[in-house]
Amino acid sequence: MKEGPDIALVGSLIGDPARANMLTALMGGQALTPTELAAHAGVMLQTASSHLAKLEAGGLVTQRKQGRHRYYALAEDEVGLMLESLMGFAASRGLTRHRPGPKDPALRKARVCYNHLAGDYGVRMLDSLIAAKQIEMTGEDVALTDAGRERIEALGIDYAALRTSRRPICRTCLDWSERRSHLAGSLGEALLTHFIDKGWAKRVKDSRAIRFTDTGEKAFLEHFPL
Template structure:
C-alpha cells in the first residue's frame, strides 16, 4: 500500500486547462464570481460551476456569499505560493501558453502575486532587505530582524500585529518571471497595501500589473535601491 501525501489529486485539479485558467485569474487576489471565472476560462457557467466545486473540494478555493452573490478566491497563501512556484517552473522550461504580448513588460516589472508584490520590484525589495540585514534567509524560510522591524515600522506597518496572526510574517515566494524569490507572508501583503494606500502605486484595471507613479517609483527606489 502506498502511503503519504497524494500529489496526484492536486496535480489533477490544477492540470485541467480550464481550472488552471480559473486559478490563474484568482492569483490577482480579488474574489471573482463564477460568471467572471467562466469568462476567464472560456467555458460555460455550468461547466465553471462544476470545476469550482472540484477546486473547493480539493481545498484550493473558498467561496464567500454576499447577499445573492457568491464570490470565489484562493483558499490561502499556500495555494498562491504553490501556483506561483508552478508558474515559475513552467516558464523556466519554456512551457508558455502564448507568445509574450504588450502586457508582459508591465507584469514582469511589478505585479500582484495573490496579495503581495512580485516581479522585478518585488525581487529587488527582498534582495535589498536581505543585503541590509533586515531579513535573514534560511533556504525557503525568511525572518524579519530587529533592524527590519524598525525599517517597516517607519512606513507605518505594525509588526506586532502581524506577529499576532497565525500566518508567517515573512516567507519567500518563487517569482515566475525573475526566477528568483520575492517577499511574501503578512509583511509582503502589508507592504504592498502601504504602497497603494500612500499613492506610490495602483493596480491596473483587469490586470495583475501594479503601476508605480513617477514619485512612487522614486520613493521605492530610495528605500530599496
Template structure:
C-alpha cells in the first residue's frame, strides 16, 4: 500500500478547468460569492455550487456567511502559493489559455497575489531589499536583517510586531508572469497595506491588477532602486 501525502486528490480538484478558473479568481485576495465564481468558471450557479463544495471539502476553500450571502476565499496562504506557482509553471511551459490582451500589461506590472504585491513591481521590491542588505536570501528562504528592521521602521513597518504573528515573516513566492520570486508573508502583506494607506496604489475593480499613482510610482521606485 502506498504511503504519504496523496497529491492526486489535490491535482484532481485543481485539474478541472472550471475549478481552476475559480481558484485563480480568488488569488486576488477578495472574498467572492458563488454567483461571481460561477461567472469566473463559465458555468451555471448550480454547477458552481457542486464544485465549491468539493473544493471546500478538499481543504482548498473556506466560506463565511454574512446575512443571506455566502462568500468564498482560498483556505489560506499555502493554497494561494500553490495556485500562483502552478500558474508560473504553466506559463513557463507555454500552456496559455489565450493570447495576451490589453489587460495583461497591467497585471504583469503590478497585481495582488492573495494579500501581497506581485508582478514586475513585486519582484523589483524583493530584489531591491536583498541588494540593499535589508533581506538575506538563504537558499530558498528569506530573513530580515537588523539593517532591514531599521530601514523598514523608517517607512512605518514594525517588524518586531510582525514577528509575534504565527504567520511567517517573509517568504518567497514564485511570480507567474516574471517567473522569479516576489515577497510574501506578513511582511509582504504589511508593505502592500502601507502603500495603499499612503495612497500610492489602488486596486482595480474586478481585477487582480493594482495601479500606482504618478507620485506613488515615483516614491516606490525611489524606495526600491535597482542597480543597472
C-alpha cells in the first residue's frame, strides 16, 4: 500500500460534475444553502445533500446552522487556492464547459476568488504593489514591506488585525484567466472589502464578477498604477 497524501480521494471529490459545480459556486465567497447549491449543480435536493456530506467529510466544505437553515462554504483559503489553480490548468488546456458568454469579459476583468480580488484587476494590483516595492516577491513567496505596511494603514486597513490572523498576510493565487498571480491572504481579503466599503465596487448579483463604478475605477487605477 502506497503511503502519503491521497490525491485520488481529493480528485474523486472534485471530479464529479455536480460537486464541481457546487464548489465553483462557493468560490464566490458566500455561504449557500443546500437548495441553492442543488440548483447550481442541477440535481435534486436529496442528491445535493449526499454530495455535500462527502465534500464535508473530505474537508473541502464546512457547514454552519442558523435557525432552521444550514449554510455551506469552502472550508478554508487553501480550498479556494486549489480550485483557482485547477481552473487555470483546465483553461490552459482548452478544457471549458461552455462557450464564452456575456459575463465572461466582466469575470476576466474583476471577480471574487473566494474572498479576494481576481482577474485582470487582481493581477494589476499585485504587480503595482511589487513595482512600488510595497510587496516583495521571491518565487511564490510574498511579503509586505515597511512601505507596504504604511500604504495599507494610510488606506485605513488595520495592519495589527492582519497580523493576529492565523492566515498569511500575503500569499499568491494563480489566476485562472490571466495565468499569472494575484494577491490572496488576509491582505487580499481586506483590500477587496475596502473597495466595496468605499463604494468603489460592488458584487454583481448571481455572479462572481465585481463591477467598479466610474469613480471607483478611476480611484483604483490611480492607487495601483503600472
